[in-house]
Amino acid sequence: EAGVAQSPRYKIIEKRQSVAFWCNPISGHATLYWYQQILGQGPKLLIQFQNNGVVDDSQLPKDRFSAERLKGVDSTLKIQPAKLEDSAVYLCASSLAGGLAGTDTQYFGPGTRLTVL
């Protein structure tokens, strides 16, 4: 079974530039998550999709971050404009049931390491 795919793996940009990350979840997984992991910290949930609807985006900085999941499969996360404090690893995860049960397993991709100069 193929895992969660993310691209690019690494990205270096200057502040005020824009950047986009792509995620392809495991086939058949209804729920997709984007996390931000700053060096030395645990992942922080940015947004959670159930199919192509948003379940939770309460910690997404909406003035600069946006995410979409068209057709309930792939997803993109965009930052515009980027700030120095956005330097982090952006992790995508997917799970099978998500909203259908209280218990579920998230499968994580390798992440995209973003450096903002």
Next chain:
Amino acid sequence: LAKTTQPISMDSYEGQEVNITCSHNNIATNDYITWYQQFPSQGPRFIIQGYKTKVTNEVASLFIPADRKSSTLSLPRVSLSDTAVYYCLVGDIRGLTGGGNKLTFGTGTQLKVEL
């Protein structure tokens, strides 16, 4: 948010049992507890998940007391390859619509296993 607290680091030797505890005092009724392992430059990997009492699988056990305000991950007979960061994740997998806490990772425990 389900605030979680873990020890920053732990040291062990090969063959020993390791117990890592996570405190989550404001856990909600609909929240589950999940533990993940993370190696450098990789995404977290699922270890075990539970709601109450004890859960065991082929790699670990999870102990959750009746009040559910803490949980303990038990790794039997660790090896060098178990050196990693371990995170507890607490929250309602259904998100805010489920009525529980949003998914919150702990700060992580760096486990170092030596010969």
